[in-house]
Amino acid sequence: MATGTPDRQTVTSDWLAVDAPAIDGVTFKEIRPVATSTGYLTEVFREEWGLDGLPVGQVFQRTLYPGGVSGWHAHGVTTDRLFCSVGSIRISLFDGRKASPTFGAVWHKIVGAIRPAIVIIPPGIWHGIASLGPETALVLNLVDKAYAYDAPDHWRLPLDTEQIPYKLV
Numbered sequence: 001m002a003t004g005t006p007d008r009q010t011v012t013s014d015w016l017a018v019d020a021p022a023i024d025g026v027t028f029k030e031i032r033p034v035a036t037s038t039g040y041l042t043e044v045f046r047e048e049w050g051l052d053g054l055p056v057g058q059v060f061q062r063t064l065y066p067g068g069v070s071g072w073h074a075h076g077v078t079t080d081r082l083f084c085s086v087g088s089i090r091i092s093l094f095d096g097r098k099a100s101p102t103f104g105a106v107w108h109k110i111v112g113a114i115r116p117a118i119v120i121i122p123p124g125i126w127h128g129i130a131s132l133g134p135e136t137a138l139v140l141n142l143v144d145k146a147y148a149y150d151a152p153d154h155w156r157l158p159l160d161t162e163q164i165p166y167k168l169v
């Protein structure tokens with residue numbers, strides 16, 4: 001046999017991902033849809049899950065066409081909670097917080113309607129989202145602080161930035 005590299009473990013025996021978030025403060029929770037005779041019921045967020053201890057200040061949805069990308073951005077004070085209810089997305093994260101123990105780390109999580117999960121992204125973490133698959137993805141964001149129209153807490157880097165060692169596209 002030709003020499004290659006062996007696969008490493010990616011899931012447990014009950015199909016939970018073994019790749020814990022590599023970025024300090026980032027958490028996620030996989031959620032199991034409940035099958036009913038008329039469809040599925042999927043919870044999105046419960047305070048008692050203890051994911052971040054923050055309030056929900058606003059909920060908005062963001063659609064992404066097939067192949068669409070929401071480019072690198074970060075927030076100064078706002079925590080994002082992302083949940084993809086339709087389609088599938090890859091959330092890519094880069095820790096840009098100089099004082100963080102994981103400063104410079106990159107981590108990715110693929111979530112979507114078939115494997116729902118909510119991903120918590122604290123301030124200071126650069127993130128980008130790529131829509132995977134053939135359908136328009138629908139992403140909910142349950143932020144702790146509502147969007148300020150006159151002064152968005154929204155910082156951006158170009159897609160081809162040299163400051164992040166990963167290319168979204």
Ligand SMILES: Cc1cn([C@H]2C[C@H](O)[C@@H](COP(=O)(O)OP(=O)(O)O[C@H]3O[C@H](C)C(=O)[C@H](O)[C@H]3O)O2)c(=O)[nH]c1=O
Pocket residue numbers: 060062070071073080129139141147154
């Ligand atoms: C967040 C927000 C935005 N807008 C307006 C402002 C822009 O004219 C337009 C698109 O928003 P934005 O440029 O912020 O879209 P993205 O860059 O894809 O980012 C948004 O969706 C990704 C997934 C994130 O994670 C961000 O937190 C979220 O801001 O909607 C509003 O009118 N109200 C709002 O609450």
